[in-house]
Amino acid sequence: MSDRWHRAVWLAPALLTLGVTVTGLDGAQLWRDELATWSAATRSVDDLVRLAGTIDAATGPYYLFMHGWVALAGDSVVALRLPSVLAMTGAAALTGLLGRRLAGTRAGLLAGLLFAVLPGTSRYAQEARPYALATLLAVLATVLLVDALHRPGWGRWAAYAAALAALGLTHLIALTLLAAHAVAVLTARGDRRRWRWVVAVLPALLLVAPLAYVARGQRGRQLQWVDLVRPADLTTLPGGLAQSTVVGGLLVGLAALGAARLGRRALLPGAAVLLPVLLLFVAGLVVPLWVPRYLIFVVPFGCLLAGAALAAVPLPGGLAVLVAAGLLGLPDQAALRRTHEWPRSAPIDYQGVARIVAAGQRPGDAVVYSPRHxxxxxxxxxxxxxxxxxxxxxxxxxGPARRGDLWAVECARPAECLAGAPRVWLVVSGRHADPLTAVAGAKGDALRDAFTVTQVWQRPGLTVALLTR
Known part of the structure; x- marks a missing residue:
């Protein structure tokens, strides 16, 4: 292959991913998880340390990174999501490179291009959360492992160890990728390589261990909304990762064909898909850990196997399948640019409520939220x-920053705290004709006793009412 093809194998996927993912980057407003990122990233470093000790240690290093990023780039929707866009762009380029080394130049090129057109790639590239960065680091660590196994040297093993440590600090569950790396190392020739791998892995694990220990103690609070996994959840995983049921099914079918074609060369990418899924599934039978997006980092390896299948046909045929995959995913691509909530038919319109309040507020107005926690x-x-x-x-x-949490503490005597407010903007989750009836406890009693509803507005997922004393 010419130098032009060697450049295209990573450059074409990178450019396509960048072009796709920046399209409509600010179309969907920040959703709840991204609001948590914004809240954390705009705190001081001391407040971030306090937050990590209370509830969100596993995401703490990412929040610290975003703290520095926001200081440089600002906190607009585009600025908050741009690191994820760049990470997915890098992941696409590395997918092409890894595919070239394991399955050939054409397979690498098609793998990277397939990754670029998946709706799931856009979904997590357009989210201010650590999943795109974890995807980049997972592929980077695997590329560096392949390099170190084929051209042993302490410099390459050190680079691999650094990438592995960064991966664990970014997304603890992504360290399940180590199981696939272990398979690759154990099946490689040479005992020296195996010992060097162990030496490279140990410091990375030791660095991540304190974070994992603290995060383990926070699991009950952080993941209280997650249920134990069921066998049926495996069947919905491809669609969840691809953010499209039909595209996810196509990816699985192509990956199976590619694995059969590659034979022994499919061991590493195949293990990189199956073992993290299997390990998280088994763990999820005992503790509530099964969240499909936690496994987004396995998608490039599935694309690599699919690229090997597409490489078995003439290039125009492989590109035709890529175009078909892109067209099949267009409805989901459009939907995820309207909202990041799931289901897509249930958006939460924070911006719409903010516009209503901004247009009608007066000096002295107060705001009350229900539910707050x-x-x-x-x-x-x-x-x-x-x-x-x-x-x-x-x-x-x-406030949340002062108490090292994501939630604030409210007044124990609401009637007294509301005494000086002539008008109150009440923001309630859900759709309510009479929002006051949706507020429970002493807070609801205080509002009903002292205020009447002047006007009600309903926006997707939220209701806002103006209350007058």
Missing amino acids: SWLFLDLGLEYHLRRDRPRDALLVE
């Missing part, structure tokens, strides 16, 4: 879109 982060949604122009948070006693 939920994963919807109603307060963060309004705070992001209104910043310092939002009404006074009448019931706020201690």
Whole structure:
């Protein structure tokens, strides 16, 4: 192959991924998980350390990275998501390179291009969360492992160890990839390579171990919404990772054909897909850990196997299948650019509520949220879109940053805390004709006793009401 083809094997997937993922980058407003990222990234380093000790240690290193990024690039929707776009672009390039080394130049090129057109690639490239970065580091660590096994040298093993440590710090569950790496090392020739691999892996694991220990203690609070896994969950995994049932099915079919074609060369990419899935599934039978997006880092390896299948036919035929995959995924591509919520038919319109409040608020107005302690982060949604122009948070006693949490503490005597407010903007989750009836406890009693509903607006997933004393 000419130098032009060697460049194309990584450059073409990178450019296509970049072009696809920046399209409509700010189309979907920040969703709840991204609001948590924004809240964490805009805190001080001391507050980030406090947060990591309370609830979100596993994501702490990513938050620290985003803290530095936001200081340089700002916190617009595009700025917050751009690191993920660049990470997925890098992952596509590395997928092409890894495919070339394991299955040939054409297979690598087609693998990278397939990865670029998957709706799941766009979904996690357009999200301010660590999954895209973990995907990049997973492929990078695997490329470096292949290099170290074929051209042993302490410099290459050190680079592999660094990538592995970064992977663990970014996404602990992605370290299940080590099982696939172990298979590759054990089947490689030479005992010296195996010992060098152990020496490279140990410091990475020791570095990540304290983070894993703290995160383990926070699991009950961090993952309280996750159920134990069921066998049926495996059948929906391809569609969940690809963000399209039909494209996910196509990817699995092509990957199976590619594995059969590659034979022994399919061992590493095949293990990199199957073993992390199997390990998380087995763990999820005992503890609630099964979240499909946690496994997004295996997708490039599935694309590599699929690329090997596509390489078995003339290049125009392989490209035709890629175009077909892209067209099949277009409805999901469009949907994920409208909202990141799931199902797509249930968006949460924080921005719409913020516009209503901004247009109608007066000096002295207050705002009340219900529920306050939920994963919807109603307060963060309004705070992001209104910043310092939002009404006074009448019931706020201690903010999330100060208490090292994602949620605030509210006033124990709501009636007293609301006493000075002539008007209250009530933001409630869900659709309610009478939002006051949806507020429970002393907070609801205080609002119903002192205020009447002047006007109600309903936006997707939320209701906002103006209450007058």
